[in-house]
Amino acid sequence: MLNQIPTEVYLIVSTLGAFLMGLLAMFVRSKAAKKPASVKKIILPPFFMSTGALMFIFPFFRVAPLQILEALGVGILFSTVLIWTSKFEVRDGDIYLKQSKAFVFILFGLLLVRVIAKVVLSSSIDIGELGGMFWILAFGMLWPWRISMLWQYKKLESKNKSAVPI
Numbered sequence: 001m002l003n004q005i006p007t008e009v010y011l012i013v014s015t016l017g018a019f020l021m022g023l024l025a026m027f028v029r030s031k032a033a034k035k036p037a038s039v040k041k042i043i044l045p046p047f048f049m050s051t052g053a054l055m056f057i058f059p060f061f062r063v064a065p066l067q068i069l070e071a072l073g074v075g076i077l078f079s080t081v082l083i084w085t086s087k088f089e090v091r092d093g094d095i096y097l098k099q100s101k102a103f104v105f106i107l108f109g110l111l112l113v114r115v116i117a118k119v120v121l122s123s124s125i126d127i128g129e130l131g132g133m134f135w136i137l138a139f140g141m142l143w144p145w146r147i148s149m150l151w152q153y154k155k156l157e158s159k160n161k162s163a164v165p166i
Helices: 007-032 039-057 065-085 101-121 127-163
Strands: 088-091 094-097
Touching (some): 007 127, 039 127, 065 127
């Protein structure tokens, strides 16, 4: 059934979906910057995203071991940019994620790279495999970024607690 849908349709739909997800990420991030951060807010998104691994139940989305390593490697590489732009600050005794003007450009830059890669790779890799690879890439990008954020948060939290007079 999925094999009957033209590759171009997948490309257009997934590109629009990625663009909408990018807009959603910017919206969520700008709202989150107005509220104090917490461990829960940092670690839950990767767990929610992990449910996407259920896609690999279907053979259409399965990828070869080498493709898994490639996608993870690129995801980890991309995560360094997100780690670089994610910093926390203490305001009124609470820890907040600093708003970064570069984040918007980086997010859309990563989106552009993803779209170009998808267009180029779709001629040599099945669209289902490509979808699986991009999920692995996103997962490989999200985990290191969130672990880094958690580490920064905990470091600032312990520093903030020791600075509070008793």
